Amino acid sequence: MKNNVIQIFLGLIFLILFCSTLLPQQVKIERGILSGQVKEENGTPLIGAHVRIEKTLLGSATSRNGTFRITKVPAGLVSVRISMIGYETKLLTNIEIKPNEETKLEIVLRQSAIETNEVFVTASRYEQKISEIPVSVSLINSKELSLRSIIEFDDALRYVPGINVNYDQVSIRGSNGYSRGAGSRVLMLFDGIPLYSGDTGELIFQVIPVYEIERVEIVKGAGSALYGSSAMGGVINIISKETSVNPIYYFKSFGGFYDKPYYDEWRWSDRTRFFNGLTFSHSRKIGDMSLSLSIQRYENDSYRLNNFTKRYNIFLKSKFNFTTFENLSFLLNLTTYRNGNFVFWRDSRNALMPPADAVGQTVNALRFNTHLSYQKVFSDDLLFISRASLFHNDWKDDTESQNSSKSDLVRAEAQVNYILSENHKFTSGIEGNFSLIESNIFGKPEAYGAAFFIQDEIKVLSRRDVQMHHYVGFPKGLNATLGGRLDYQKVDTAVSEIQVNPKLGLNFQLSDNLVLRASAGRGYRAPTSAELFTTTSVSGITVKPNPLLKSESGWSFEVGGNYIYPAGGGIYSNPSAYGLKFDVAIFQSEYYDLIEPGFDNVGQVTFDNITRARIQGVESKLTISLFDNLWEMNFGYSYLWARDLNLNKFLKYRPRHLLYISNNFKYDFVELGIDFRYWNRIENIDEEFIQLNIIKDGDLRDKVLVTDVRILFDLIHFELPLRLYLNVNNLFNYNYVELIGNVAPIRHFTFTLEGIL
Amino acid sequence: MRKFIQTITIVLLLIFSLSCEHGIAPRIEPPRTGFSGMITFLNEWPKDVYSTRLVVFRDTIKTASDFSIFNIGFISDTIPQLLSAYYYESDKNPVIPINPGIYKYVCVAQCLVPGISLRREDWRVAGIYYSSNDITKYGQIEITEGAFLKDIDITVDFNNPPIQPPQ
Numbered sequence: 001m002k003n004n005v006i007q008i009f010l011g012l013i014f015l016i017l018f019c020s021t022l023l024p025q026q027v028k029i030e031r032g033i034l035s036g037q038v039k040e041e042n043g044t045p046l047i048g049a050h051v052r053i054e055k056t057l058l059g060s061a062t063s064r065n066g067t068f069r070i071t072k073v074p075a076g077l078v079s080v081r082i083s084m085i086g087y088e089t090k091l092l093t094n095i096e097i098k099p100n101e102e103t104k105l106e107i108v109l110r111q112s113a114i115e116t117n118e119v120f121v122t123a124s125r126y127e128q129k130i131s132e133i134p135v136s137v138s139l140i141n142s143k144e145l146s147l148r149s150i151i152e153f154d155d156a157l158r159y160v161p162g163i164n165v166n167y168d169q170v171s172i173r174g175s176n177g178y179s180r181g182a183g184s185r186v187l188m189l190f191d192g193i194p195l196y197s198g199d200t201g202e203l204i205f206q207v208i209p210v211y212e213i214e215r216v217e218i219v220k221g222a223g224s225a226l227y228g229s230s231a232m233g234g235v236i237n238i239i240s241k242e243t244s245v246n247p248i249y250y251f252k253s254f255g256g257f258y259d260k261p262y263y264d265e266w267r268w269s270d271r272t273r274f275f276n277g278l279t280f281s282h283s284r285k286i287g288d289m290s291l292s293l294s295i296q297r298y299e300n301d302s303y304r305l306n307n308f309t310k311r312y313n314i315f316l317k318s319k320f321n322f323t324t325f326e327n328l329s330f331l332l333n334l335t336t337y338r339n340g341n342f343v344f345w346r347d348s349r350n351a352l353m354p355p356a357d358a359v360g361q362t363v364n365a366l367r368f369n370t371h372l373s374y375q376k377v378f379s380d381d382l383l384f385i386s387r388a389s390l391f392h393n394d395w396k397d398d399t400e401s402q403n404s405s406k407s408d409l410v411r412a413e414a415q416v417n418y419i420l421s422e423n424h425k426f427t428s429g430i431e432g433n434f435s436l437i438e439s440n441i442f443g444k445p446e447a448y449g450a451a452f453f454i455q456d457e458i459k460v461l462s463r464r465d466v467q468m469h470h471y472v473g474f475p476k477g478l479n480a481t482l483g484g485r486l487d488y489q490k491v492d493t494a495v496s497e498i499q500v501n502p503k504l505g506l507n508f509q510l511s512d513n514l515v516l517r518a519s520a521g522r523g524y525r526a527p528t529s530a531e532l533f534t535t536t537s538v539s540g541i542t543v544k545p546n547p548l549l550k551s552e553s554g555w556s557f558e559v560g561g562n563y564i565y566p567a568g569g570g571i572y573s574n575p576s577a578y579g580l581k582f583d584v585a586i587f588q589s590e591y592y593d594l595i596e597p598g599f600d601n602v603g604q605v606t607f608d609n610i611t612r613a614r615i616q617g618v619e620s621k622l623t624i625s626l627f628d629n630l631w632e633m634n635f636g637y638s639y640l641w642a643r644d645l646n647l648n649k650f651l652k653y654r655p656r657h658l659l660y661i662s663n664n665f666k667y668d669f670v671e672l673g674i675d676f677r678y679w680n681r682i683e684n685i686d687e688e689f690i691q692l693n694i695i696k697d698g699d700l701r702d703k704v705l706v707t708d709v710r711i712l713f714d715l716i717h718f719e720l721p722l723r724l725y726l727n728v729n730n731l732f733n734y735n736y737v738e739l740i741g742n743v744a745p746i747r748h749f750t751f752t753l754e755g756i757l
Numbered sequence: 758m759r760k761f762i763q764t765i766t767i768v769l770l771l772i773f774s775l776s777c778e779h780g781i782a783p784r785i786e787p788p789r790t791g792f793s794g795m796i797t798f799l800n801e802w803p804k805d806v807y808s809t810r811l812v813v814f815r816d817t818i819k820t821a822s823d824f825s826i827f828n829i830g831f832i833s834d835t836i837p838q839l840l841s842a843y844y845y846e847s848d849k850n851p852v853i854p855i856n857p858g859i860y861k862y863v864c865v866a867q868c869l870v871p872g873i874s875l876r877r878e879d880w881r882v883a884g885i886y887y888s889s890n891d892i893t894k895y896g897q898i899e900i901t902e903g904a905f906l907k908d909i910d911i912t913v914d915f916n917n918p919p920i921q922p923p924q
Contacts, residue, residue, distance in 0.1 A: 348784045349784065351783065537872045661769065736780045
């Protein structure tokens with residue numbers, strides 16, 4: 001079975017390489033070199049800033065002293081975009097590149113929490129300014145991940161407005177409850193490629209190498225019109241760091257410990273519970289190929305009995321530039337880990353211990369994802385991208401039933417971006433996927449699918465902006481986006497399905513400060529093999545298959561607005577000046593045939609299309625920047641009205657109120673930060689688990705009130721390539737559950753040392 | 758600007774002070790609720806069974822459909838095979854724990870397939886709880902919150918099984 005999958009994957013790689021030789025080649029042109037340094041206003045070199053030559057595939061991340069060097073730049077006048085999240089994006093036009101000569105640039109970027117020119121690729125499958133997108137989006141950058149000392153990727157999502165993470169399942173605007181590992185209504189992408197397991201369709205956050213993340217783009221609302229199944233509630237696209245053409249050695253070492261539990265009854269160990277991790281990364285250029293290799297080890301004793309983790313990760317990314325306009329990139333991300341199997345607590349008096357019969361149970365997993373991507377710029381107007389990917393999952397536990405599953409998911413896609421005119425962009429593509437499973441609980445189903453998508457964006461600019469072509473504030477005008485996707489999916493003996501998912505988006509740039517937006521889109525999720533074919537018995541509960549299960553679907557509607565002051569974001573120089581950005585959206589999602597597990601009349605659990613749901617709500621985010629960007633505050637509030645229309649009850653595991661407050665204060669080489677999260681008490685949970693006494697005291701839950709604090713010492717200011725972080729998470733040792741029977745992490749302290757050579 | 762910063766600071770302090778609560782707390786262990794008794798096994802154990810359990814139904818099994826998850830009030834952990842007597846307590850590792858209520862059919866049942874099946878044909882009733890040793894009347898138990906019934910004894914005679922409820 002596995003040989004077939006590997007053959008298909010290798011065949012796709014061969015096809016991509018073969019096609020690349022058939023495509024017309026660029027004529028030979030004269031070239032030069034562009035080099036330089038990117039700094040902050042105070043002269044501190046900026047590490048990891050992106051320098052890109054517009055209308056080519058050339059670019060680089062800056063090295064530890066902020067320098068960059070890009071070879072094979074076409075001679076003539078070029079435009080150079082310099083960007084780094086948290087700083088103003090700069091576009092330098094008419095930079096002259098002379099044949100066989102080196103052009104040097106000194107670039108200064110200003111810090112800015114209020115940014116309008118940030119680039120976003122996920123909403124439309126091509127680069128757009130964030131202010132031109134017709135849907136609600138959020139962005140997480142690598143600096144935030146470092147500041148918050150994020151170890152598991154899902155922890156990063158806990159600070160995003162409109163998102164709540166239930167233990168290990170992420171929900172955008174209430175789209176997911178808790179499905180116990182079977183499917184997700186949020187699609188996760190890694191460098192644009194869907195990353196969910198072939199058997200259960202779940203998002204596996206342990207495989208994400210957090211230290212290799214450049215930024216995370218989050219699109220809220222149905223995204224199936226571009227990304228197909230699972231993107232009902234939204235899309236999370238994790239974008240890995242660019243390989244640097246300059247040699248960079250990076251290391252990160254962290255260690256920490258959990259405090260004592262607040263209640264003496266919960267103390268199950270006299271020993272302090274530690275965690276630690278070590279990451280080494282090296283990036284360099286060899287000939288025309290840039291290469292990045294990282295190795296990480298992570299170990300966590302955990303604050304709970306039988307909840308330990310030991311994990312190793314290897315990440316390899318390389319990019320080969322055939323020409324200025326053509327490149328091939330390869331990525332391999334391999335993770336192996338062993339976890340204690342902690343499913344739920346023994347009872348509320350033994351909340352940090354699993355039931356006695358679960359002590360000693362472990363889960364072992366080997367997972368890897370790999371992809372090959374080919375890009376070619378045919379002209380200023382036409383970009384072609386093709387990709388092939390493989391996601392392999394192999395896990396087994398040592399519970400009584402010895403559950404195990406191996407799955408391979410192969411995908412391939414080809415995409416064309418065509419710029420018909422400056423204000424008219426067209427995107428289209430095809431996709432195919434194939435998966436094989438071998439499991440003692442899901443059987444040996446095969447699944448395959450194909451898709452075609454198309455999108456057209458028309459921008460109607462006002463005459464003034466066409467003439468001025470300025471980058472301060474929003475260019476006024478209307479952007480209209482229309483798109484759709486046709487999907488065919490067949491999972492083994494289940495009925496095949498065809499899904500059509502259209503979308504419409506409008507973005508109206510009313511003034512230099514104000515943008516309004518509106519969108520509508522359809523999403524769907526095909527049932528996973530786990531939901532269709534699971535046959536198992538756990539703790540006296542028998543799960544039986546339902547091959548008649550069909551896809552769930554939904555429509556998302558949204559209107560919103562974004563106000564920014566002053567226009568253009570960080571364009572102000574008075575030290576007492578302030579800036580603000582306010583974003584608000586009103587949304588409604590109508591869900592049909594939601595797949596939920598339920599008990600049949602003989603007490604067996606089966607998945608069925610049972611729920612008709614409606615989620616309405618408001619989401620807002622306010623960013624305030626004070627004292628010339630020294631103090632940044634973020635407030636995010638979401639209200640959800642999530643109803644199960646069949647039962648006339650609040651949907652399970654959805655909070656009604658979500659509040660996030662974040663403060664960051666920077667002075668010289670020190671940064672202080674504090675984050676606060678609030679959810680109201682979850683109104684509805686899986687009552688069956690309580691009634692059948694499967695989870696003792698499982699109904700015990702409260703609101704979530706968590707405060708995290710941090711301090712960073714940035715020694716790069718003293719020309720020492722080191723950063724020191726101290727984080728205290730759950731400062732007040734507040735006890736809460738996101739998922740019934742699972743106490744969330746108690747107070748813990750993390751010390752991190754990060755170095756770049 | 759100063760007023761704005763003062764307001765923000767006060768709001769933040771108020772919010773952070775909320776965090777001084779400590780959220781969920783362990784529940785006090787409730788008084789025992791349930792029942793216990795002795796099961797006496799007579800004669801040779803049958804060889805075709807996978808497990809033997811104490812099973813309690815809310816209502817007497819009059820039709821096969823009464824053998825359903827909705828009628829079952831309690832299923833014990835497996836009773837070890839080949840014993841001549843077994844003392845049980847309903848709150849020790851039950852598969853389905855007992856809740857307060859009235860239960861009209863208490864039996865020892867033997868499962869003929871692995872695991873716990875909820876199909877009537879997979880079970881054989883080996884012994885029934887009778888009140889006052891009157892084998893014409895099934896014994897009824899009433900479980901109340903915080904009370905623990907004792908002496909709910911059952912005799913299982915493998916050579917003389919009770920009348921089986923409808924298949």
